[in-house]
Amino acid sequence: MFRHMIAFQQAARRSFSSSIRRQVNNKVPEKQKMFQEDNGIPVHLKGGSGDTLLYTMTMGLTVVGVGYVLYELVKASFPQKKG
Numbered sequence: 001m002f003r004h005m006i007a008f009q010q011a012a013r014r015s016f017s018s019s020i021r022r023q024v025n026n027k028v029p030e031k032q033k034m035f036q037e038d039n040g041i042p043v044h045l046k047g048g049s050g051d052t053l054l055y056t057m058t059m060g061l062t063v064v065g066v067g068y069v070l071y072e073l074v075k076a077s078f079p080q081k082k083g
Helices: 002-016 028-036 049-077
Strands: none
Touching: none
16 A cells, blocks of 8 residues: 555656646637737627627526516516415
8 A cells, every 4th residue: 555655646746747748738828918909898708609609598597587587586576376
């Protein structure tokens, strides 16, 4: 058990202190350009189809939730007569 822990620690140390560095492509300037364009699209929808889908689902759930709350409120306002 103790050998496994030492082997794991050595492997973890090697992976974090590797001399090979990966080049990471900086996408921030591209994203800044995309979000700062003045094309009439709201900023919360400029991310693409995923943002549009998320926005549509959120609005749909909101409308359904408000409808259900109103339904329950009306149902509670007019209780059924017993007997």
